[in-house]
Amino acid sequence: MRPSSLPAPFRRLAWSNLVAQSAEQVALSAIPIVAVLALGAGEGGAGLLQTALTLPFLLVALPAGVLADRLPRRALMIGAEAARALALLAILALGAAGTLTGPLLAGLGFACACATVVFSVAAPALVPALVPPSRLGTANARIELARTLAFAGGPALGGALVGAAGAVPAFGLAAGLSLAAAVLLVGIREPARPAVARRHPWREVREGAAFALRHPLLRPVLVTQGVFNTAFFLLLTVFVPYAARHLALGATGLGLILGLYGLGMMAGALLAPAILRRLPFGIVVGTGPVAGLAAALVMALTIRLPSPALAGASLFLLGAGPILWVISTTTLRQAVTPPRLLGRVTALSVMTQGARPVGAAVAALVGGLAGAEACLLLAVALFLVQAGVIWASPAVRLAGLPKRTGAPQPASSRPSASRQPCRM
Numbered sequence: 001m002r003p004s005s006l007p008a009p010f011r012r013l014a015w016s017n018l019v020a021q022s023a024e025q026v027a028l029s030a031i032p033i034v035a036v037l038a039l040g041a042g043e044g045g046a047g048l049l050q051t052a053l054t055l056p057f058l059l060v061a062l063p064a065g066v067l068a069d070r071l072p073r074r075a076l077m078i079g080a081e082a083a084r085a086l087a088l089l090a091i092l093a094l095g096a097a098g099t100l101t102g103p104l105l106a107g108l109g110f111a112c113a114c115a116t117v118v119f120s121v122a123a124p125a126l127v128p129a130l131v132p133p134s135r136l137g138t139a140n141a142r143i144e145l146a147r148t149l150a151f152a153g154g155p156a157l158g159g160a161l162v163g164a165a166g167a168v169p170a171f172g173l174a175a176g177l178s179l180a181a182a183v184l185l186v187g188i189r190e191p192a193r194p195a196v197a198r199r200h201p202w203r204e205v206r207e208g209a210a211f212a213l214r215h216p217l218l219r220p221v222l223v224t225q226g227v228f229n230t231a232f233f234l235l236l237t238v239f240v241p242y243a244a245r246h247l248a249l250g251a252t253g254l255g256l257i258l259g260l261y262g263l264g265m266m267a268g269a270l271l272a273p274a275i276l277r278r279l280p281f282g283i284v285v286g287t288g289p290v291a292g293l294a295a296a297l298v299m300a301l302t303i304r305l306p307s308p309a310l311a312g313a314s315l316f317l318l319g320a321g322p323i324l325w326v327i328s329t330t331t332l333r334q335a336v337t338p339p340r341l342l343g344r345v346t347a348l349s350v351m352t353q354g355a356r357p358v359g360a361a362v363a364a365l366v367g368g369l370a371g372a373e374a375c376l377l378l379a380v381a382l383f384l385v386q387a388g389v390i391w392a393s394p395a396v397r398l399a400g401l402p403k404r405t406g407a408p409q410p411a412s413s414r415p416s417a418s419r420q421p422c423r424m
Helices: 008-038 043-059 061-070 073-097 102-130 133-165 167-186 201-214 218-246 251-278 281-301 308-336 339-370 372-391 415-419
Strands: none
Touching: 008 043, 008 073, 008 102, 008 133, 008 167, 008 251, 043 061, 043 102, 043 218, 043 339, 061 073, 061 102, 061 201, 061 339, 073 102, 073 167, 102 133, 102 308, 102 339, 133 251, 133 308, 201 218, 201 339, 218 251, 218 281, 218 308, 218 339, 218 372, 251 281, 251 308, 281 308, 281 372, 308 339, 339 372
């Protein structure tokens, strides 16, 4: 995919996304490693920490969606990156002073995650304003490829920094990357959008939710995402303490194994354009949930065969297959959603990551009572459910990308207009 095939403002957005995702991944890999190896957190403590890190997806996504449909999306993203940099600098200062505690780490990590949610809602909603409709699939693959580079390098780098020099360098690097992402966004000129009449935020949330939950293609996608995220974080939450104890991995080894998830995402993102050209669109949508189930089964196998190679293969699969899901379902959502609702509908998709604290909380409960092995087996069952949901839906029977009919509605349109069925 040639960079010149996409508009220059989008390329700047893609670079900003790469830098922002790198900041997030360095920080997210460093936080649980510091909690386990420096602050002594076990399965239960790690579960509570991950709950704090993922709860903003449940609490902040919908308000962020309303703001993304009201305000310039570029400005929201700049503010989010600046806020994340401030929270990371606070972690750095506490770590350097030797006063970092579990609750402080969780609280500042919560603030970082709030910024991540705002960025995650605004960025996909901005893409259709920068890219023509015929290039949406290519643009989304490019965005996800940038994200995979961050997933590939961020965890390994964060683990290596913590293992070699402690927490301070890792959080300092993440803060610098967040500031760089904000600077890149300043150079984007966002096309003006029609003025939107201000209404009660709850009415705006309901309007976006009604469209997504009544749509025959978007509804099963949202359900599948919710179950997938629960299972994914159930597995991921217990992985660090499980791998440290059962697989005898240290900080550097943990970072390298976690980095295989990013390498899997990179492989999937690189292959995505060719796969989308050669396979029916619906089959591509269904591939990710099946790959997630296969990954969970491989990870459960390490209970009997405690091999770091098997754990790495599981995380690689967990990245390679679901990245096709992200690219295809993001493109689907952008194609069938009216532009004036895109921020709120994207927010619902991001909100499904609010199932992650549920997975983390379940991991804290089940892991604390029965151990990480029970969590891995429960994850297999949940991955089976999410694969069944999407393969029973009409989404997997799509031969190609459906198109939204009709012109975008003006801002003065009555709310009832958005509730008309979307013909495909």
